Amino acid sequence: MKTKFLAAVIATCFAAPVMAQSSVTIYGIADAGLMKQSGQTLRVVSGIADGSRLGFKGSEDIGGGFKAIFNLEARVELDSGSQKPTLLSDEQGLFLTRGMGAGFNSVLAPLGPLGGALSAGVLQSIRGGFQVKGSAAVNAEGALFDRTSMVGLITPFGAFLMGRMYTPGYEVFAASDVFESGTAGAWGGITGGTAGFTNLGVEIRSSKSIQYRIATPAGLGGSLMYGTKGSGYLNRYNKFYGAAATYKANGFDVGVAHNRGYDQSDRTSLVTSTIGGSYTMGEFKFFAGYHDQRNRNSVLLADYTAGYNAQIAPGIAAQLVPAGPLAPVLAAGMRTVFLNNIGANTQLDAASYQVGLHYRVGAGRVMASVAHQNDRSNSDSDANLFALGYDYNLSKRTDIYTVVAQINNKNEGQFIPGAAGSPGGFAKVPGSNARAVQVGIRHRF
Structure with missing residues (x-):
């Protein structure tokens, strides 16, 4: 029984197959393909079905039912050789600056036509600063092992891990x-705020964290995570908590989980609750999930404020010199407009669900899903995602796939289909439908 328990725990600590005892393994995924989004040119994209990666993992049996383990996993962009994927769409996201144009115009009204020109120029500068073309959309810090970097100890009582997971x-x-x-x-692709990739709807990984994991031969499992200062996906949380309970047996792979982050001022930030999973029955595998998301205090507010103070405010001050004594008042009013709107536009209040299935046909499988994002904010920018795909195994380690998907946006929504390794970016027009077609190949080694 102890041996089975230990094996089950080890299996929960690695995404890839369990290693032999006292060993170090080099592993990875090479995934790339062609992608065509609405309004965009055909392009080669890395990491469509799975993020391309190179990893190192190891374990050492130290006796008495204890094992030391480590896992280091680096992001690899096959299309460029870099570790910093960019947005797939070239279109400008507009939601973060919602309300700023009208606010700036109101503040600068005393300047007449000069105020209107300055307002338009400032708004364009802010948008350009939020979304620099060609800049990293993921792993902006250039971390070597951005995907996973952890070390831990497997015991007869569960696994204790530390690092980014x-x-x-x-x-x-x-x-x-x-x-x-x-x-x-x-x-x-549709969870998160209308601001897009800058307003995450789920905390994917957390740095500077400790985790306890347990799994039993009966299929019951669970995990507890605590992140210290500098934790979270963006390394900005003051602290972070996460917990999950799972059941993986008799065809079921289901769970319930809760994540909660705290911003730099220790205010509650992104909070998510998730329940769902899958059930396999013969050639069918059925999926269903529900995901609740709330964020009143984005950890990026400090970055946005610092960027405005350093890059935007000096230019405003220089252009307001002709206003004389009125200049400081106008500059302060512009800053207030920015802070009020960026605070509101980075908030998140939504609930999402997805249902779908896999159907195995020979060496391949058909995949189909429908998902809905219910935006509970005053923007009411709901989104519906429809997707159909086919995946064919050429061998045990290599498969080819094709997927077609459409997102129907409402109101100010600009969601557009993306890929595993890169955010889709933004649809050209808020409230419009956005589509994507992909064909790719994935090799595991």
């Missing part, structure tokens, strides 16, 4: 996703 909430979310958190059909 997947959060309990994300693991349940990913297990509920028909498209396994990849391709244009990924459920995560």
Whole structure:
């Protein structure tokens, strides 16, 4: 019984197959393909079904039912050779600056036509600062082992891990996703705020964290995570908590989880609750999931404020010199408009669900899903995702796939289908429908 328990715990600590005892393994995934989004040119994209990666993992049996383990996993962008994926769409996201244009115009009204020109120029500068074309959309810090970097100890009583790891909430979310958190059909393509990739709807990983994991031969499992200062996906939380309970047996792979982060001022930030999973019955595998998301205090507010103070405010002050004594008042009014709107536009209040299935046909499988994001904010920017795909195994380690997906946006929504390794970016027009077609190949080694 103890041997089975230990094996079950080890299996929960690594995404890839369990290693032999006292060993170090080099592993990875090479995934790339062609992608065409609405209004965009055909392009080669890395990490469509799975993020391309190179990893190192190892274990050492130290006796008495104890094992030391480690896992280091680096992001690899096959299309460029870098570790910093960019947005797939070239279109500008507009939601973060919602309300700023009208606010700036009101403040600068005393300047007449000069005020209107200055307002338009400032708004464009802010948008350009939020979304620098070609800049990293993920792993902006350029961390070498951005995907995973952890060390731990497997004991007869569970696993104790430390480092940067997947959060309990994300693991349940990913297990509920028909498209396994990849391709244009990924459920995560519509979760999060209308501001897009800058307003995450699930904490994927957390740095500077400790985790306890347990799994029993009967299929019951669970995890507890605590993140210290500098934790969270963006390394900005003051602290972070996560917990999950799972059941993986008799055809079921289901779970319930909760994540909660706290911003730099120790205010509650992104909070998510997730329930879902899958059930396998013959050639069918059915999926269902529900994901609740709330964020009143984005950890990025400090970055946005610092950027405004350093890059925007000096230019405003220089252009307001002709206003004489009125200049400081106008500059202060502009800053207030920015802070009030960016605070509101980075908030998140939404609930999402997805249902779908896999159907195995020979060496392949058909995948189909429907997902809905209910935006509970005053924007009411709901989104519906429809996806259909086919995956064919050429061998045990190599498969080819194709996926077609469409997102129907409402009001100010600009969601557009993306890929496992890169955010989709933004649709050209808020409230418009956005589509994507993908064909790719994935090799595991």
